[in-house]
Structure formats: C-alpha cells, structure tokens
Amino acid sequence: MTEENCHLPPEIVEEILCNLPTKSLIRLRGVSKSWRSLISEHHFVRKHLSHAAQQKILILMPSPYANENMYYSQEIMPIKRGGYFCAPFSGSNYWEVFASCDGLLCVRVDLSIYIWNPYLKTYRKIPTPLGKQNYDDFIPSYLGFGYDSTRNDYKIVKLSRFRLGYMTETQVFSLKCDSWRKLDDFPPQDYRPLTSVFLNGSIHWLLATEIMGQNSFALFSFDLSDDKYREVRLPEYFPISPSNNNYIVNLHLCALKGMLCVLVEWKSCLVLWAMKDYYSDHDKSWTKILDIRLDLVLEKYCIPLGFKPFYFYENGEVMMGVVSDRRTELLICKDNTVLYRDIIFNKPSVMKYVFVHVESLVSPLRSCGKLETRNSTG
Template identity: 85%
Template sequence: MAEENCHLLPEIVEEILCSLPTKSLIRCRCVSKSWRSLISEHRFVRKHLSRGAQQKILIPIPSPSANENMYYSQEIMPIKRGEYFCAPFSGSNYWEVLDSCDGLLCVRMDMSIYIWNPCLKTYRKILTPSGKQNFDDFSYLGFGYDSTRNDYKILKLSRFRLGYMTETQVFSLKSDSWRKLDDFPEDYSPWASVFLNGSIHWLATEIMRQNPFALFSFDLLAEKYREIRLPEYCPISLYNDNYIVDLNLCVLKGILCVLVVWKSCLVLWAMKDYYSDHDKSWTKILDIRLNLVLEMFCIPVDFKPFYLYENGEVLMGVVSHQRTELLLCKDNTVLSREIIFNKPSVISYGFVHVESLVSPLGSCGKLETRNSTG
C-alpha cells in the first residue's frame, strides 16, 4: 500500500499494524517512511509485544560442525512441525540459552555471552565487567527486564574457587555497563534461573546442609534478594533409594513452577500465590509415575516442562541418548507423544520464546534496522 493512497486514520493504521506477526511487520518497514518510523518507535514495539505473539519452543541441538550452532524451533498453539536454524554466532558445539525475555535470548557459548533476537537476526556480544571477551567458569548468570527503567539486565554471580561466597554484579543493556551489588546472601551454589514478575529466580544447592535445595529471587528494580519456600514435599536429600533427585525451575503461563523428579515419581508444582511466603501457595498440577515415561525411553532421561494449557494439559520435553520427544500430559497420565528428532538434545536448555521487535543493539524497546556482526 503506497503512503499517498492510504486514506485510513493513523490510529486505525497503527491498530492494523500492531495486530500483524513480527515477521510481517519487519517487511512492512519497507512500505513507507511513516510506517518505518511508526514500527521503530519504542511505544509501538512495547504495544505490539503486549498484544501477545505466537509462542515457540526453542531447543539448542548438537551440530556435526564446530562452526555451527543449531537450534530447533516449534510453535505451541497449534503444535506444528518445527524448523531447524543456525545461530549467527559460531565457534563451539556447546551453547545454552540462559533465559528468554520479550523475544530476546541470553545465550552462553563457551565463556561468551550474547543477547540475541532470532526474529530480527540481530545479536550483541556482552563484555565482562573487566572488559575481557570471556566470562569465567565460576559465573552463574540470569537475564530479565526492569520495566520501571525500561532496561534489560544480566545478573552475574561469581563463585570463588575455594568457597561458596558469591560476588554479585549486574549489567545494564541500556547503559552498556556493569555495577557491583550486595553479595549473594547465602552459602549456596546457584544454578538454573528463570525470570518472572520483575525478578530473576535461582535454584540453589548446598550438599552439606540438611535441606540442600533452596529457591531465591532477585528483584531487578529494588535490587534485593529474598528466599522463597519450596513445595512442602520437595525431597530433603540429593540421593534417595538410588534415585538421583532432580529439580527443574520453569515458568508456565506466567506461573512459577518446580518440576521434582523423586524416587519413582515426576511431580510438577505451580506457585499459584506468588506473593505468599507460605508453602501451601504451591499446588500440584502433575504427578506421573516414571515407569509410564521410562518404558518409552532408554535411561538416562531428562525432562523440561514447556507449556501449560488452559485445560490443565502440560507440554513437556523428554530426552534420552536416542531421541528427543514432546509429551502431552495431564494429572497422572501421558496423553500423547511426538518425536522431534531422532537424536538427543540438551532439553534443559530449551525455552519458550516469542517473536518480538525488541532489539539487543540499541535503546531498550526500540527497533534497530541494522544487523549485528558480532
């Protein structure tokens, strides 16, 4: 549609454009200068993001080439056959997606960190607080959005080699700088972070404690830690009857969830009352005997919940050394399964993400038009 032939009111044009998928909007930038300006505005980018985009599962997968990093992307509603893509950065066959926020992925490849928008095909390499290219092996990282300051942030916890004390630093995408904060409050080793309600949440462990598991959150606005009660029936030992206890932290439909693999059971807990500090705020939404799943796979098995549907069904990824599959579960039943690919993947590094116009290159929430070359 040529600009001079458009007779619709500007607010109607904006509403129509805001309802389009992200990839269509990227093409629409070429229609006219006014459309390009509108689609690039911070206000429009945030408005389009708030309308809700198609959610997809993204799973890093091994590549035969050390110069390629592959990922698999599949839509959730409706579930369709996925696609394989190459990440724009290369040089290693080991990489993980630390977290996804507003269409931006925080990716760790070896000891380098990138903020990447797969839809825009843009990424940005993050330097360490000392200005070096690589992060050390003892760093734990989380990623999230500070809505008050309109700023995406990386939280870095550095564990000292000879102890459990951790130093805390935060990176601001807007200012492109690091700041040192108060240290991590407990002698736990943090791992497995997710972002929700303006806070980064960490599972942490300390084998020598009576209860080795803990859950902490860090508020990106207040820059304060707090400990959150885990479900009442979480195991208190890392090993129980020869079964290795595994905990997996995830966010399903805006709800903080913990997947517990304990003895012969796989239990998914949802924190229905996020702001309550009582263990009864947790509700069990899935309780499956592992033999229902293990008979389909060869051990070892890894699990990753991806999506919670309105009818209570849970979409979960399962991986063995033979293949990677998606299971649809409800209550204590496996309803269906689908093979994604006939090889293993690091399913625990998979995430649900949305396509968005948010760019990692410039001002937060503003669409940049150039591609990053790293």
C-alpha cells in the same frame, strides 16, 4: 495497502499492525517513513509484544551437530515443526542459549555473552564483566537475564564462585547503560545454582547444597529494580527418605503461564508445583498441577536423563521435554496420563537449553536511547 490509499484512522491502523507477525512487520517497515517510525516506537514494540506473547510460542533447541538451531512451533495441535536458522556468532561452532526474555535470547559463546533477536537478525556482544573471569562464571546456571520495567532496561545478572568454590559476588549488566557493576555477596554462600528463571521483575535462582549426604534446596529471587535478594519458600514436598524407595532425585525451576513452578523428580514419579498467586503468602500459594508416574512418561528400559516443563494450557495440560538414554521427546500430560508424544531426536539431546520463546520487535541494539545498526547474517 499503501499509506496513500489507506483511509482508516491512525489508531485503527496501529491496532491492525499490532496483531501482525513480527516477520510481516519487518517487511512493512518499508511501506512508508511513518509506518517505519510507528513500528520502531517503544510503545508500539511493547504493545506488539503483549499481542505476540499470546499468538505464537516457539521452543528453540540447539542442534548437537553444528552451529544451527532447530525450532518447533506450538501454535496448533499437534505440534508443528519449524525450520533452521544459523547462529551469527563467529569464532566457535559451540554456543548455548541460557535465557529468553521478550523475544531476546541471551547466548553464551565460549567466554563471551551476546543478546540476540533472531527475527530482527540483530545481536549485540556484551562487554567483558569486571574483574578476573573464571569458566564457572559463564555456566548458564550462574547467569540470569530479564527486564526491569521501572527503567525500561534489560539486565544480565552474573554470579561468581571463588574462595573454595563459594559464591561471593554478583554483577549486573545494564543494556541501557552498557556497563557492569558489582553488588554485595550472593546469599547463601554455600549453595550452588541449578537453574534461573525470570518472572514478575525478578530473576529466581534454585540452589542446592549437600548436607549429611542429602541434597538440600533453596529458592531466592533477585529484584532487578532494587537489586535486593529475597528467599522464597519452596513447596512442602515429601521429606527426603531413601528408605521409602521414593526419594527425591532432582528439582527444576520454570515459569509456566506467568506462574513460578517447581518440578520435583522422584524415583518413581514427577510432581509439578505452581505458585498460582505470586504476591500472596507463598506457603499457601503452591498448588500441585501435575503428578505422573515415570513409567508412563518413559518407555520401558529407558534411563531418564532430564525433564523440563515448557507450557501450561488453560485446560490443565502440561507440555514438557523428556530426555532418556535413547531419544528426546515432547510430551503433553494431564493428571496421570500422557496425551501426546512427539519424538524430536532418536538420540539424547540437551534439554536444559530449550526455552519457550516469542517473536518480538525488541532490539538488543538500543543503548542510551540510540539505535545501533549491527545485523546478523542468519
């Protein structure tokens, strides 16, 4: 169908195009100047993104063998496997994704940061942050990435550690302004970040410290619109008590179906908590959505190395990744039952860098209203 023989009203054409996959829209930009203009407009990109988030979800997993990524499609049951694509970043065979937002991947390559849309095949190298750089500053858990809707801007937040290992500085990079700026100290200074998640305009950090030989955890949010930190109460999981043979091993922060979630890993089970009403009293909003025994999740004699929830279905099922000393798997669980199991690798892999990801038309090359043209070759 060309523009000349199309007799549909413009608003109907826009609605049809909004429901097409990203790859199709990239090809359709060549149909006419008006279609190219429409598909590139901000309001169309945001509208298509809201459709795409409902239509297709991809889980990306960095390959442990080369600078390639494996991705899996979760469109239908059972999980359908995808293909490979090459990383466009030169100078290193090792790179890792530390965040995903609106189809944009934030990637660390050595001590450099890139924002990349693998479907548009466009990427942007981020300028070096301010001041002296330490390797710890670029560990993924110290970096956050999200969208500031009040300014239509994507931002990277970097935490720094110095002065005997304490975090004392926060820097924020604005994609629109193409610059970094320093903020006040990150609270609290004696905690180390474990994971970060972007949700509802804020980057949330799960932090840990050791007190009297036991891990203690805290949860803070950083609002991208006002640069303010706020403490968020964690769910009231059972007190830590090694003597009861069910002591806490680890916590993991994630976002599922628009909900802030915490996975509590005990010695004998996994418990997943969800904050179903983000803007209400946090103490009353946490709800347990999964409680499953580890012996059901892991095969006999397997040693657990890591767990990560990916997706929460409408019927209450939860998809999560499981890494043991023998293999890497995707599981779908509900209540205390494993409903589906798919082996990704017959060996351990790095599950913490796996992200739920959507196709989008959001370009990382927009800076101060100007669209640049650097493309990747992947």
